[in-house]
Amino acid sequence: MRPVGTMRVFWGLVSVLALPVLRAQVPHWGPCSEPEVQTGFSLQQFMGRWFEIAKLPAQFEKGRCIETNFTFRTDTSIRVVSSEILKGEVRKIEGTGIVVDPKNPAKLGISYSYVLPYSPYWILSTDYVNFALVYSCTDVLRLFHVDFAWILGRTRSLPDSTIERALNVFAYNNIDVTRMTPSRQQDCDKTL
Numbered sequence: 608m609r610p611v612g613t614m615r616v617f618w619g620l621v622s623v624l625a626l627p628v629l630r631a632q633v634p635h636w637g638p639c640s641e642p643e644v645q646t647g648f649s650l651q652q653f654m655g656r657w658f659e660i661a662k663l664p665a666q667f668e669k670g671r672c673i674e675t676n677f678t679f680r681t682d683t684s685i686r687v688v689s690s691e692i693l694k695g696e697v698r699k700i701e702g703t704g705i706v707v708d709p710k711n712p713a714k715l716g717i718s719y720s721y722v723l724p725y726s727p728y729w730i731l732s733t734d735y736v737n738f739a740l741v742y743s744c745t746d747v748l749r750l751f752h753v754d755f756a757w758i759l760g761r762t763r764s765l766p767d768s769t770i771e772r773a774l775n776v777f778a779y780n781n782i783d784v785t786r787m788t789p790s791r792q793q794d795c796d797k798t799l
């Protein structure tokens with residue numbers, strides 16, 4: 608009887624700690640992998656407006672026309688404004704981005720609230736003018752990890768060939784993108 612009770616407490620604890628991230632997630636066993644990130648990353652060139660072309664995982668009842676605008680607040684702090692159209696309304700949230708380790712400038716951290724820690728926001732690859740591939744992974748108790756991935760574009764759509772290459776980059780880094788889904792970027796000039 609005892610081990611069962613212990614396990615129940617343990618999983619209860621895990622779910623309380625991990626609930627916000629896990630709701631839309633299938634966790635993967637083991638710690639996060641260490642993907643290669645963009646070498647010689649230029650934060651300056653990355654700034655500006657990016658549209659969400661595809662994301663992992665697919666989320667239920669998510670808004671459409673999701674975009675994020677990165678601007679410098681100071682030399683080291685980034686203003687991150689994301690917007691979407693949901694249920695006929697434009698919604699915006701503002702967050703803060705930082706370079707976590709100056710030796711690794713492609714590894715950003717982004718937080719959308721003072722009470723939340725910075726989540727990893729790693730630029731795996733970008734040409735700055737067309738596409739950017741972003742990955743975020745968080746270890747949960749070193750037992751499993753939850754991850755997010757995005758294909759971003761400077762325009763609301765990208766050529767199939769670019770998306771195919773993007774998926775290959777993720778796969779090469781052992782990131783499972785089989786459930787990655789295209790984001791809706793249609794009718795973004797109207798809210799209904």
Ligand SMILES: *[C@@H]1O[C@H](CO)[C@@H](O)[C@H](O)[C@H]1NC(C)=O
Nearest residue numbers: 655656676677678679686688
């Ligand atoms: C991005 O943010 C900057 C600074 O707040 C603003 O001047 C600019 O108009 C924004 N661009 C878009 C497309 O929202």
